[in-house]
Amino acid sequence: MSGKTKPSRQELYEDLHGRIVRGDVRPGELMNETKVGDAYGLSRTPVREVFWRLADEGLLRIVPQVGTFVAPINIPAVFDAQFLRETLECRAITEAARLAGKQDVADLRTLLTQQTAAIASDDFAGFFVLDEQMHRRLMEIAAHPFVWPVIASAKAQLDRVRFLSLEDRSWPAMIMAQHRRIVSCVSAHDADGAAEVMRAHLRTAFAAIDRIAAKHPPFFEGDIPPHAQTLPA
Amino acid sequence: MSGKTKPSRQELYEDLHGRIVRGDVRPGELMNETKVGDAYGLSRTPVREVFWRLADEGLLRIVPQVGTFVAPINIPAVFDAQFLRETLECRAITEAARLAGKQDVADLRTLLTQQTAAIASDDFAGFFVLDEQMHRRLMEIAAHPFVWPVIASAKAQLDRVRFLSLEDRSWPAMIMAQHRRIVSCVSAHDADGAAEVMRAHLRTAFAAIDRIAAKHPPFFEGDIPPHAQTLPA
DNA sequence: GGCAACGACGTTGTATACAAGATGGCGGTG
DNA sequence: CACCGCCATCTTGTATACAACGTCGTTGCC
Structure with a gap:
């Protein structure tokens, strides 16, 4: 090597x-x-x-x-990426909560532990990888592994915006708390609860897009859609 | 030219x-x-x-x-394509039903007329194009135009299976009836009804996949997933 | 007869030369 | 001074030659 x-x-x-x-x-x-x-x-x-x-x-x-x-970062495309990811992942995690076995839950808990360690050592890049692994794993548990590449592609659009915001110091702790609640719901086969937490989780980073776009106008293209209260439920 | x-x-x-x-x-x-x-x-x-x-x-x-x-036609990939399309289009049409204006409904009705004409003249290829146009238009009305290419990609996987079945003669009439009901719901801003009809519509062709796979084994790859009752609701 | 090693063939992977088009500067012209 | 046309230059688009590798048939050996 x-x-x-x-x-x-x-x-x-x-x-x-x-x-x-x-x-x-x-x-x-x-x-x-x-x-x-x-x-x-x-x-x-x-x-x-x-x-x-x-x-x-x-x-x-x-x-x-x-x-x-x-x-350029196309704002309507980013909103559609959020719609796509949110719709698919929230739907998938209800399946995951229904189908998850003991080994699946154990795997998720292992990822939680690794994520905690990465944050503790300020390894942001490592945490980023582990975060992605967890979402992919959830899609596998939901028995829809082929959907992940599609979400990963949409995720790239969303991450472009995310990386423009200087990540808040309190941010990783909030993400970790959401991850723990997701795993908790999946473990308890609480499909509706898992979907609810996942939706809040996915909207955390997305919520700041208008502020970020206003801060870096030359990087962006297109306008924020009029019906931008994202999605009801 | x-x-x-x-x-x-x-x-x-x-x-x-x-x-x-x-x-x-x-x-x-x-x-x-x-x-x-x-x-x-x-x-x-x-x-x-x-x-x-x-x-x-x-x-x-x-x-x-x-x-x-x-x-080869990868069966698990086809199931995931169905999951993706159904999840996204059913979610999107609830938005479309909420957002559709008079001009949007008029466009949809024009497409219905053209589709009827295509079927009347046994122009199956033409109907296929118009069907795709209608689904794309609905995604535009839902204000998520960038999602369509993703669905189109999944649709290709599903269409591969669809084209293996010698299309039933009664098939176009059923599809047209579903299209009319979809437009009717969207026109009436009946979001839940539209989603329900759309789900039934998308499952019509998909329902026969196991039969088709059994009929053309050398074209397929992979097994039908165990949780194959597709999706609850 | 079985088997292993070798070599010809076919395919994709890569590098490079050339073509077509768009841009922008320059100079001529009104 | 403004404007139009030309041309140098740079980019991607295309074509082609060569390299690397896998497959499969052949051949020789055991």
């Missing part, structure tokens, strides 16, 4: 994806195929495939014969 | 997509990059981009250094 066997497409994709979502590269910035290829020791061909996938996810905007740019 | 200005990637994508969904090419069949490129007068480069996208949608399976094949 010492020599770089393959800085391959997968690595390039994950790196670029992370850099865009974390905001290391700003919306509107030019992503030159040749330069990116040189930077990673690859030719344009594999780079183009990665660009295409990122464009499909709405993270890049390819303008033919002009250039490929980091896409 | 006489000369073929561009048999470009878009055309190639739509053609291949349609051929796979309609079952013109069978699961397991080899899709050679070079041969496909020659057939369309393109080189391997644009073909590869199309293949990549189709693989992302689960319609192709790219095996490195071996070949690209038409993917």
Whole structure:
């Protein structure tokens, strides 16, 4: 594992994806195929495939014969991503609460422990990974594993906004408390309670979008929809 | 419009997509990059981009250094696609029923008329397009237009199964009746009623999947999930 | 006869050269 | 001074040559 066997497409994709979502590269910035290829020791061909996938996810905007740019954060698209994630995850967790077995609950509790440890050591990146693992695991418990990639794609749009807000210090504690309540509901097979907590959980970060958008106007595109009281129930 | 200005990637994508969904090419069949490129007068480069996208949608399976094949119909993936579509469209139509204005209802009624005409002239392909337009329009009325591409992707998986069943002659009439009831509920702002009819509508075609899978075993992959009573409510 | 090693073939993966188009600056012109 | 047209330059789009790898048939050996 010492020599770089393959800085391959997968690595390039994950790196670029992370850099865009974390905001290391700003919306509107030019992503030159040749330069990116040189930077990673690859030719344009594999780079183009990665660009295409990122464009499909709405993270890049390819303008033919002009250039490929980091896409602005499209506010209506973000609202729809929230709708999608909230609708699917809340529906799925009711199934998860119904179907969860002892081993599933044990797995979730293990993730809770790891998340607590990550927060205790200020390992925000590690917590971020564990958070994603937990949501994916819940989707597996709900017996809908193929839905996760769809949610992950929507999540990227939402995370772009999230990373623009300097994370509050009190934030991780609140997230952890919500995670514990989710696992508690699933463990008790309380489907309605789990859905309710999940909805509140998913709206926590989303609630600040208008404030964040107002703070970084050049990064955004489109207006906040008129019916923006999100969703009733 | 006489000369073929561009048999470009878009055309190639739509053609291949349609051929796979309609079952013109069978699961397991080899899709050679070079041969496909020659057939369309393109080189391997644009073909590869199309293949990549189709693989992302689960319609192709790219095996490195071996070949690209038409993917088998993955039964668990189909069940998850049904879960995704049903969850999102039923949730969205409650919003559509709440938000629909007079012009929206008028557009829907126009689509109903066109659909009736298509069926009357046995134009099944035309009806298929109009059906898709209606579902997309409903998503726009619900103020979530960006969700449609996600549903369209899931729809492709479901349509693969649908096209394997020789469509019943009484089938179009039932679909039309459901469409009319949906528009009726939306027009009356009956959100719960609309969701109920939509759920029944989406399950109509899906209900036969086990029968169809049993009829064409070599085209399928994976088993029917144990909790296959789909979804409660 | 069974089996293992080898090699030809086919496929996708990668790199690179060239083409087509868009942009922006420059200079000419009214 | 304003404006129009041209051209250098940069970008992505496409085509093609080569490399890496897996498959499968063949052949030789045991």
